[in-house]
Amino acid sequence: MQVQKIGSRGILFNLPSQPFSVQIYCINSPNYLFIIDTGVVLENQMEDVKQYLVENEFFTKPVAIINTHQHHDHMGGNHLIDAETIIGHSMFPERLKQTIELLVNYEAYKLEIENFAPPTQTFDEKLVFDEEGVELFYSPGHTEDSISIYDKIDKILIVGDTLVHPLPSINWYDLDRFIETLETYKKIDFEKLILGHEKVLEGTEFIDETIEYIKKFKALEVDFTGFTDVHALMYRWGLVNLAKNLKRAGKEEEAKRYLLKAKTDIENPIIKPKDEREYNGLIEEIEKGLKD
Ligand SMILES: [Zn+2]
Incomplete structure (x- = not known):
């Protein structure tokens, strides 16, 4: 685990995980300790964060956990922290049901699901902590329930998975x-963008790159030049996950x-997964999606 002080009151935890490291960001404001996202509980990462916060005496004020969205690698450790409030978007609980539907198929996640602690406080568009200089706002894209957090004092924007490096998670x-x-x-x-995984960025260049990619993706015109294994991973699962979501919304033709x-591109050596199991899993998802 790496710990980095950011601005006048931010603490960034970077925790190793695959394929991306996980980032947890804390804002130590006058009346609250905000903990933004709570990591992958399977790897016990939140325990390390908690220990650091105990040892450095940060738990001297009420804790507000903020979950940027309901994916389990962002909220799986909620129950480990004694928080006064857990905040998420109003669509969080409904979307969490879908995540659980997927996870119950894996034995490894059984305990994690039992311990899930969803938000105790939700909002639609905006939630402002005036005295703390902290603003939460609705920012759908990566998921329908995604929110972002802006620390006005340090000018830090915490984006969850709305930005993923090197390619967006669609x-x-x-x-x-x-x-x-x-x-x-x-x-x-x-001044800084804190991503949910891997990176701290500055400037708007990467935001523009992401917009360009999404436009190309939508038009099915992504250029694979310079693609690494991680690019290929994000691209192929983007196609499949988007199709699944379209089907759920009843948009069959678009899903198809x-x-x-996806069916064509996963045979392209640049896009094809090297792992046989992943390849077979993708084929299965694609065939299933095309059949019903
Ligand atoms: Zn996510």
């Missing part, structure tokens, strides 16, 4: 709304478009 069908969210980010006066593209 799961939700409304790609135009995703782009809208990214355009909103560009209007915010931030992405599934057929």
Whole structure:
């Protein structure tokens, strides 16, 4: 685990995980300790964060956990922290049900699911902690229930998985709304962007790159030049996950478009997974999606 002080009151925890490291960000404001996302509980990462916060005496004020969205690698450790409130978007509980539907198929996640602690406080568009200089706002794109956090004092924008490096993680069908969210980010006066995985970035260049990629992705015109294994991973699962989400929303024809593209592209050596199990899993998902 790496710990980095950011600005006047931020603490960034970077925790090793695969394929991306996990980042947990704390804002030590006058009246609250905000803990943004709670990591992968399977790897006991939140325990390390908690220990650091205990040893450095950060638990002297009420704790507010903020979950950027309901994916388990962002909220799996909620129950380990004694928090006064757990905050998420109003769509979080409903979307969490879908995540659980997927996870119950894996024995390894059984205990984690039993311990899930969903938000105790939700909001639709905005939630402002005036005295603390902290603003939470709705920022759908990566998922429909995604939120972002802006620390006004340090000018830090915490984006969860709305930005993923090197390529966006596409799961939700409304790609135009995703782009809208990214355009909103560009209007915010931030010095640093804290991503949910791997990176701390500055400037708007990566936001523009992400917008361009999403536009190309939507048009099924992504250029694979310079693709690494991680690019290929994000791309092939983007196609399949988006198709699944479209089907769930009853958009069969659009789903088919992405599934057929996935079927072709996973035979391309640049996109094809090296792992046989992943390859077979993808084929299964694609065939199942095209059949029903
Ligand atoms: Zn996510």
